[in-house]
Amino acid sequence: MSSPTLLTAPTTLAILGTGDVAQAFARGLIALGHTVMLAGRDAAATAERLAAFAAETGARTGSYAQAAAFGTAAFLAVKGTAAEDALRAAGPALDGKLVVDATNPIADEAPEHGVLRYFTARNESLGERLQAAFPSLKVVKAFNTVGAAHFVRPSFAQGPGSMFIAGNDAEAKQAVAGLVEVWGWQPYDVGRIEGARTTEPLCQLWCLPGFLRNDWVHAFKVI
Numbered sequence: 546m547s548s549p550t551l552l553t554a555p556t557t558l559a560i561l562g563t564g565d566v567a568q569a570f571a572r573g574l575i576a577l578g579h580t581v582m583l584a585g586r587d588a589a590a591t592a593e594r595l596a597a598f599a600a601e602t603g604a605r606t607g608s609y610a611q612a613a614a615f616g617t618a619a620f621l622a623v624k625g626t627a628a629e630d631a632l633r634a635a636g637p638a639l640d641g642k643l644v645v646d647a648t649n650p651i652a653d654e655a656p657e658h659g660v661l662r663y664f665t666a667r668n669e670s671l672g673e674r675l676q677a678a679f680p681s682l683k684v685v686k687a688f689n690t691v692g693a694a695h696f697v698r699p700s701f702a703q704g705p706g707s708m709f710i711a712g713n714d715a716e717a718k719q720a721v722a723g724l725v726e727v728w729g730w731q732p733y734d735v736g737r738i739e740g741a742r743t744t745e746p747l748c749q750l751w752c753l754p755g756f757l758r759n760d761w762v763h764a765f766k767v768i
């Protein structure tokens with residue numbers, strides 16, 4: 546069971562990742578009173594790379610497995626091509642836990658005329674691949690359709706944007722929706738994890754103005 550307040554009442558949380566997304570999650574979650582552990586592939590290298598960030602924010606660092614054991618829930622914020630490996634390395638400590646999956650299936654090849662290339666096909670998604678590969682997890686796809694700089698209380702003049710949420714576990718989605726609202730977004734339920742087929746491509750659309758004309762300040766809103 547995932548309590549609806551799992552992500553809004555202070556607890557310990559794992560962040561699998563060390564980059565912009567992981568750090569945006571960490572800052573937003575610490576501001577809510579959570580204790581977080583960020584994780585990379587190598588715990589020592591992660592501690593060294595994030596030393597200043599950890600000193601400033603109070604975040605902890607560790608390996609994927611250490612973070613998985615530390616967190617009552619986890620945020621997945623690694624390169625899409627590495628998502629399965631990261632969850633495998635996290636191991637059984639994640640069993641039964643909510644995993645907020647912010648990844649997108651971006652391929653290593655360069656974008657084509659501003660359009661990111663994906664390693665998934667149209668009728669599948671990385672979110673459902675992860676859910677199928679790790680059935681004991683409660684995977685909820687969210688935060689993958691906007692840049693990390695806008696995750697927490699974005700200041701768009703048009704008011705709250707839509708945060709798309711896909712997943713099979715209703716209570717886990719409710720917990721994510723609670724966090725989404727606290728961070729100033731309107732949750733928009735796109736059903737079971739297959740709904741990620743419709744939201745992962747929105748990252749391609751979100752990034753396109755960035756690649757074409759260096760415009761990275763926008764968000765989606767269902768009206």
Ligand SMILES: NC(=O)c1ccc[n+]([C@@H]2O[C@H](COP(=O)([O-])OP(=O)(O)OC[C@H]3O[C@@H](n4cnc5c(N)ncnc54)[C@H](OP(=O)(O)O)[C@@H]3O)[C@@H](O)[C@H]2O)c1
Nearest residue numbers: 562563564565566585586622623624625627648649692693
């Ligand atoms: N950037 C955004 O604004 C944004 C917004 C929404 C969603 N997303 C998605 O969120 C995820 C994280 O994005 P990001 O921009 O923060 O970071 P990123 O550059 O896409 O990924 C870096 C993270 O991936 C990990 N990783 C694991 N295996 C790796 C490998 N083989 N090669 C390279 N990195 C590996 C790195 O771990 P180490 O610490 O061990 O290097 C690091 O934590 C991505 O799936 C991205 O598509 C990004």
